[in-house]
Amino acid sequence: MNLSDILSRSADRYGARAAVSSGEQHLTYAQLDNLAGRVAALLAERGVVPGDRVAVMLPNMLEFPVLYYGVLRAGGIVVPMNPLLKSREVAHYLRDSGARLIFAFGPVAERATAGAEGTPAHVVKIEAGSLDTLLAGYEEPASTAGGGQDDTAVILYTSGTTGVPKGAELTHANLARNADLTACSLFALTPDDAVMGCLPLFHAFGQTCAMNAAVGAGARLVLLPRFEPGAAWETIARERITIFEGVPTMYAALLGQNHDGVDASSLRLCASGGSALPVEVLHAFEAAFECPVLEGFGMSETSPVASFNHPDKPRKAGSIGTPVEGVEMRLVDEKDGVGELCVRGHNVMKGYWGRHEATAETVQDGWLHTGDLARVDADGYYFVVDRKKDLVIRGGFNIYPREIEEVLYEHPSVAEAAVIGVPHAMLGEEVAAAVTLRHGSGTTAGELKQFVKERVAPYKYPREVWILDLLPKGATGKILKRDIVRPETASR
Secondary structure, three states: OOOOHHHHHHHHHHOOOEEEEEOOEEEEHHHHHHHHHHHHHHHHHOOOOOOOEEEEEOOOOOHHHHHHHHHHHOOOEEEEOOOOOOHHHHHHHHHHHOOOEEEEEHHHHHHHHHHHOOOOOEEEEEOOOOHHHHOOOOOOOOOOOOOOOOOEEEEEEEOOOOOOOEEEEEEHHHHHHHHHHHHHHHOOOOOOOEEEEOOOOOOHHHHHHHHHHHHHHOOEEEEOOOOOHHHHHHHHHHHOOOEEEEOHHHHHHHHHOOOOOOOOOOOOEEEEOOOOOOHHHHHHHHHHHOOOEEEEEEOHHHOOEEEEOOOOOOOOOOOOEEEOOOEEEEEEEEEOOEEEEEEEEOOOOOEEOOOHHHHHHHEEOOEEEEEEEEEEOOOOOEEEEEEOOOOEEEOOEEEOHHHHHHHHHOOOOEEEEEEEEEEEOOOEEEEEEEEEEOOOOOOOHHHHHHHHHOOOOOOOOOOEEEEOOOOOEOOOOOEOHHHOOOOOOOEO
C-alpha cells in the first residue's frame, strides 16, 4: 500500500465532493486525485524514481496536498519544510535528505534557491493557481509507482539535545494507520464533516490529524494560510466547521478575540496538542462554546498520535489521556512516581534518516524514549510533568537551544551563550538567551537579538537577551542552565 491510496479511494467514492478549500477556491476529490497523478507524471519525467526525496516548502494552500500526494504517488519521499526557514536552514534540510527537487512557495523561493546552492536539489517555484501551467502537457495521470507499507513516505525534521535537525522517517503504514485512528476512533469523521486546517501541514499534527485524516474519511479540509483568531472565527462560521484542531496558543487567542455574535454552533469536537493545554483555557473554551476539547500527546517520531483523551471514555483535564489502539506506553527510571515516557507500537518511526546511532539511542527494543517526564494514575491516564531535554516549546513549535546558541557564537563579540525557555502567559514559553561578551566589546542585547533574527526562522530567535558578567558553571566548567536567573532589568 501507498499513503496516496487514501486519496484514490476517496476519489472513487466521493469524486464530486469538495476535498479541500481555501477562501473561494476549492478542489473536488476527483480534481485533487487527477492533479496528484499529473504531478507524479511530471516527477517521473524529471527523473524522480521511488525512494528519491522531494521537498515541499509551502504554507497551507491548495497546492500543498496536490504536491504531497503527487510525490507519494511517484514513489518519492516527501520532505515537508517550514516556509519560514532561512537559507542556511534550507541548506541543511536539502543536504541531509539528499532531496533532488524542492517545490517552494513564490515569496520564499529566493531563500530556497540560496539554500539549494551546492546541493542536488532543483527549485520549482509554486504560486497560488500555478499548477495548471506547471502541469500543462501532463494530462494522463501516473499510477502509483511503488512505495510499500514499510517504505519511508515522509521525512519530518526534528531536533534533539544536539540541536542538529534530524529527519524522522515515517512509513506509509505509520502515517496511514495514524490517520485512520484519528479519523475513526478519535474524531468519528464522515464525508459531512468540515475540518479546520489552520495547523501547518508541514507539521506532523496538521499533516496527519487534519489533512490525511480528512482525506481518508472523504471529509472537507478548510485551509487557513496563517492562523489569526478573527479570520479563524469567520471561517468557522462561514464554512460550518465541525472539527477544530489547534495548539494551546490558538485556543487562548480564540478566547481572547471578541467572539460575541460568532456562530460556532457547527463545532462538535475540538482537539489540542503540541504542548500542555492550560486547564483554565480548556474549561473556559468549553463553557463558551459548548464543545468538548480533547487533549492528546504525540511527536514527529510517533506519526504523531500516541495517546488521547478518547471521546468514549471519561476525560481528565491536564491529562494526555490513554494510549491509542495498538500503542503501548510506559515509564522508565521512575522516581517518586515520575519517569521517562516511552512509546511502542505501529506509530513509532522507522528511524532517523542516515543516523543509526541516534536511532539506537532513541528506540531501544522497540520502545521510543520520548525525553518527556510523566506520571500515570490508577486509571491509566498519563500526565506529562516536565521535559528531560532542554527543549523550548513556544506556541506549539519546538525550539532547540543548541541551534540558537550556535548562531550566537557566530557573532564575534560573544564569548559564551546559553539559551533557555522562560514562562509566557500566551505562548507557554518564550526563548531567552544569556550571553557574556568578549573583553572590550560594546555590542548591545538588541544587536545580538537582531543578529539571530536574521539567521533563523521568526519563531526561533530570542525575544529576551541578557548580557551578563558570568554564566553559572559546574565543577567541570559546564554551563548550568538551571541556575540562570532572568535579571530584573532584562532586555525584552
